[in-house]
Amino acid sequence: MRARLWHKVFSFVPRRPEKRAPIQKEILFMQIASFGLKSTLAGAVAAALMLGTALPVAAAEEAAATTAPVVQQAALPDFVSLVKENGPAVVNIAVVKNARVVNTPFAFPGMDERQAEIFRRFGFPLPFGGPQEIPEQRGTGSGFIISSDGIIMTNAHVVDGVDEITVRLTDKREFKGKVLGTDKQTDIAVVKIDAKDLPVLRIGSSKDLQVGEWVAAIGSPFGLDNTVTAGIVSALSRNLPSDTYVPFIQTDVAVNPGNSGGPLFNMKGEVVGINSQIFSTSGGFMGLSFAIPIDLAMQIKDQLVKDGKVTRGYIGVYIQELNQELADNFGLKTPEGALVTKVEKESPAEKAGLREGDVITTIDGRKVTSSVSLPMLVSAIPPGGKAELTVIRDKKEQKISVTVGTNKQAEAQKTVDQNTQRLGIQARALTDEEARQADTTGVLVLESTGLAAKSGIRKGDIIVSANGTLVKTVEALRQACTKDRVLLLVQRDGGRIFIPIQFDKKDEGSKK
Structure with a gap:
């Protein structure tokens, strides 16, 4: 209320100096009276103002010191120039997962196809299990350009397992994107588009951030391109239960679905974080948003660009x-x-x-x-x-x-060579304990993307055999994938299913 009143008072002050003085005198007089200054000095000041006479220099200085406001009001930040300079380097990322057919597991653990057939013959309906069609899925996120030749940073969850990436700039140009690498543990991904002379953002340092500092985000919440929101740093080095490797920056900047992967700026216009997560009980913004520190993100980016993976x-x-x-x-x-x-x-x-x-x-x-x-x-x-x-x-x-x-997990990922990538999985051989518990030998699927995911192979599946031959190592699986097609026997939840894989002609160059 006080700020509103002050605005009203000063909005009526004329701009011409000769007309401003009488009103300023009256305001100052009212201020002195409101402070209850009944001293001789206060009276002299008031009389001098009303009579239009001048005060001695010492008296004027003392009066100014006496009537000075106790609290200085800080000006609100201006984000206009920040947005103008940096907005063009923030992009919208639209992704598509193609429609696919997957084989769902049976509802009863341990039931295989032979046992399910017995139930069918006796007339028991089994609506579960078997092929299931998943329709095309579309999503949107944000990203930002860090190199004029088309290197873009975003979140791993924005581009994970997608079949098509379209990057749209603020000038409405669109480019097909290619994932150079992702790191799910820090939720960082690097995407490349075929373009030149693009606007880029300045990278700052997250270690210089302070709690209470103003920050701004630019992104595409709900697909609304180049939306700007602002707030302050609420906390630093925030540890979330679902993340082991990220000391998040907590802010109260409004972040919603579609903001993921967009930049967080300090008031210098430097990127200090990548917006990644929110805490919400409704699915929308509730005042708690979390960004990946840019210092960590750049370390991950360098490894992804160089090697396509991260070693810890x-x-x-x-x-x-x-x-x-x-x-x-x-x-x-x-x-x-x-x-x-x-x-x-x-x-x-x-x-x-x-x-x-x-x-x-x-x-x-x-x-x-x-x-x-x-x-x-x-x-x-x-x-x-x-x-x-x-x-x-x-x-x-x-x-x-x-x-x-x-890191052992990184070592497990190194077992994946080009032919298992051709299939679209990351895998390793079962340990002796895992083989004993599963009552089988085989290769454990760590990640499933691309052709494997489309065909129905999932993370956690055990590939038991390929083309009728037992698969005990990743190398055996690699050899099986050198042909035009492969028939995999997969164990899942105690049951087993056959999954045929037909490789595309364009993948022939991946063979060894």
Whole structure:
């Protein structure tokens, strides 16, 4: 209400100086009266203003100091120039998943086709299982150009498993996009379009952000291109239960479906984050949005552009969160750090001498505030590099040097060569324990995209045989995929189904 009244008062002040003075005198007089200044000085000031006489310099300075407002009002930020300069480099990404037929599992665990046929012969309806048609699916997201030759950053979930990508610029030009690489663990993807001399965004540094700082987002919520929203940084290094490797930037910037992959700007017009997630009980914006720090995103981008995948550091420990009771037992003043509960055999941690019950408090001088922050810090260290850990053991602090290894999940992804990519899966051989539990040998599907997904192969499936030959290794599967077609026997939820795969002629160049 006060701001509104002040606006009304000053909106009526004439612009001409000779007409402004009487009104200013009257306003100042009312201000002095409202403060209850009954001193001789206040009276002199008021009389001088009303009579149009001048005050001595010292008296004027003292009067100004006495009547100065106690609180300075900060001006609201102006986003106009920021949007004009950066809007053209923010793109809309439209994606399509083609219609496909998949084989759904049977409702009863362990039921195979032979047992299902018995039920059918006795007249029991089985509406479940068998081929199921999934219609075409369309979606939209956002992205931003970081290189004039068409390199675009967005979220992995925007382009995951899609068959067609269309990138639309603010000048209405459209380009077909190609995914150079994705990293689901950080939700980062890099897309390439065939274009030149494109506008690009300036990349800032997320480590310089402060809570309370103004930020803005540009994206395509619900497909509405180049929509601008603004807010402040609500928190930094926010850890979410579903993400292990991302210290999110929390903001109150309005983010909705379609904003995913769009840039978060600071007031300098620099990208400091990539809008990724919201917290909502309704599906819409509720004041809690989360962005991936640009410092982390650029590290991931560099690996995706160079290798098409991300390799993370690994030391081989199981950890748990500390509470105050545990902190007291381990001789800590505060429950900060990561408590080691298990050390993997032959891991970098074991070789370095880490033990169960150790509390890791820092890595290379960077503080481990919680068990969630440890994987983020370790993963950022290149495999083969050395890291110095500060460890609390027997209530005493000591330093341990460890040579960082390669994340096991990344190693599993390395087993995928071009021919299994031709099929559209990432896979690895079953471990002895997994083979015992599944009562079979085979190859476990880690990811299924492209042709495999269209044909009905899913993540978690076990490929038992190919063209009637048992498949025990990825290499055996690779050999089977060198032909024009392959018939796979897949085990899923205890049951088994055959899935035929017909390779396109354009994939012939992928053969070895």
